[in-house]
Amino acid sequence: MPSQPSPSSPPPGPDPGVVLSADEHAHYKRLRRAAAVRHRKTRYASASLLLLLALLLAPAALVAAWVDDTVTDTDRYVETVAPLAEEPAVQEVVTDRLTARVVANVDVDAVVAALSKSLADAGAPPAVVDRSAALAGPLRGALTSAVHGIVQRVVSGPVFQQAWEGANRRAHANVVGMLTGDESRAVRAQDDAITLDLGTVVDEVKQRLVDQGFEKADAIPTPDRQVTLFETEQLSKAQDAMRLLDIMGAWLPVITLVLAALAVWIAPAHRVMLLVTACGVAVMMIVLLVGLAVVRRVYLDSVPSSALPADAAAVVYDTFIRFLRSAARTLLVVAVVTALAAYLYGPSRVARGVRSGAGRATGAAGRGLRDAGMDTGTTGRWLDGHRRWTTGVVLGLGALALVLWNHPTVGVVALVAGLVVVVLLVLAVLASATGGRAGGPAAEPGPAGGP
Numbered sequence: 384m385p386s387q388p389s390p391s392s393p394p395p396g397p398d399p400g401v402v403l404s405a406d407e408h409a410h411y412k413r414l415r416r417a418a419a420v421r422h423r424k425t426r427y428a429s430a431s432l433l434l435l436l437a438l439l440l441a442p443a444a445l446v447a448a449w450v451d452d453t454v455t456d457t458d459r460y461v462e463t464v465a466p467l468a469e470e471p472a473v474q475e476v477v478t479d480r481l482t483a484r485v486v487a488n489v490d491v492d493a494v495v496a497a498l499s500k501s502l503a504d505a506g507a508p509p510a511v512v513d514r515s516a517a518l519a520g521p522l523r524g525a526l527t528s529a530v531h532g533i534v535q536r537v538v539s540g541p542v543f544q545q546a547w548e549g550a551n552r553r554a555h556a557n558v559v560g561m562l563t564g565d566e567s568r569a570v571r572a573q574d575d576a577i578t579l580d581l582g583t584v585v586d587e588v589k590q591r592l593v594d595q596g597f598e599k600a601d602a603i604p605t606p607d608r609q610v611t612l613f614e615t616e617q618l619s620k621a622q623d624a625m626r627l628l629d630i631m632g633a634w635l636p637v638i639t640l641v642l643a644a645l646a647v648w649i650a651p652a653h654r655v656m657l658l659v660t661a662c663g664v665a666v667m668m669i670v671l672l673v674g675l676a677v678v679r680r681v682y683l684d685s686v687p688s689s690a691l692p693a694d695a696a697a698v699v700y701d702t703f704i705r706f707l708r709s710a711a712r713t714l715l716v717v718a719v720v721t722a723l724a725a726y727l728y729g730p731s732r733v734a735r736g737v738r739s740g741a742g743r744a745t746g747a748a749g750r751g752l753r754d755a756g757m758d759t760g761t762t763g764r765w766l767d768g769h770r771r772w773t774t775g776v777v778l779g780l781g782a783l784a785l786v787l788w789n790h791p792t793v794g795v796v797a798l799v800a801g802l803v804v805v806v807l808l809v810l811a812v813l814a815s816a817t818g819g820r821a822g823g824p825a826a827e828p829g830p831a832g833g834p
Contacts, residue, residue: 668711
């Protein structure tokens with residue numbers, strides 16, 4: 384009995400040997416080309432959108448990271464504000480303010496009146512008694528000069544600097560008050576102004592003045608311990624922005640980095656997109672640096688000279704944002720280095736010339752080592768056969784070093800970039816210093832992902 388086909392067996396398909404006609408084959412190729420073009424356009428559009436978002440978020444991400452770092456790290460905050468105690472402009476403001484308050488608490492007119500009465504009681508001539516009233520001005524000037532000298536010595540010495548750093552370290556949480564508008568903090572916002580409470584510092588200075596014989600220094604009132612740092616009608620809006628940046632400080636940089644990485648990965652031409660991304664980041668860092676300069680001008684215009692002299696206000700601003708400015712410059716240098724590396728890996732005449740020259744130089748050095756009896760043998764052959772892989776590992780380790788480095792600077796970026804170049808050159812020399820090349824002369828690295 385003939386066997387019956389299984390019900391679950393698939394029905395016989397069409398003959399796989401069917402041949403398309405010339406017209407059908409041409410139509411098929413046109414459809415494939417159109418689908419490929421649509422796919423590339425979609426990838427370019429998606430990558431461009433991701434890149435645009437990443438570039439727009441880059442300045443805010445850097446500012447958010449700076450805010451989060453300054454607020455949450457006590458050592459970093461103290462490191463930020465500590466130099467203010469050594470700035471002559473800031474010392475002069477504190478000295479003048481304390482001197483004025485001490486002199487104001489000395490009733491010079493009462494002293495002169497008592498002197499006139501004593502002269503009159505002692506039978507001094509009326510002319511002498513009358514002219515004693517003119518001593519008020521010179522007496523006030525002499526008192527001011529004496530107090531100013533004592534206060535200046537105290538403020539310019541180690542006592543003031545230690546008190547300043549100690550007060551800021553103990554009251555580090557007060558920075559949060561400035562950003563959030565919490566009025567219970569020493570650094571707080573009040574009436575559209577940001578004020579710094581120097582209470583601990585003033586107490587130290589007052590004690591030194593009392594020890595020097597100026598008992599009236601102990602009467603310096605509490606309200607005069609405050610120094611206005613910033614005053615503007617837009618403070619409430621700035622506080623809202625700073626609160627948002629504080630919240631996003633941990634996530635916004637990560638989101639920005641992921642968006643940029645996705646843009647490079649999705650784009651059909653990875654190298655070109657990496658070059659464009661690096662150039663875009665460099666431009667945004669320049670925009671941020673220009674913005675900081677503009678904000679500096681606005682800040683200086685917003686602080687009344689009666690509250691804080693222009694030179695002291697400039698010192699306060701420059702000191703407080705110096706780490707943000709340094710981070711922007713560092714990221715600018717990283718972007719430029721990345722763009723340069725992406726360009727040199729491309730097909731341009733200059734890039735090919737640089738790669739060819741480097742290859743000839745390392746090859747000659749490797750042959751010189753080999754002729755001198757320093758054949759790298761199996762290791763050299765392995766390095767020669769895995770040049771692309773080893774290059775990628777070295778570049779990745781360099782990038783990882785910058786990511787893990789605590790607050791890298793422009794000097795750190797230059798150091799890491801120099802070490803990466805040196806390691807790549809050494810590996811290339813070792814790969815050339817072998818007698819039996821694994822695959823012949825290594826091919827010159829070509830462009831990846833587009834023209």
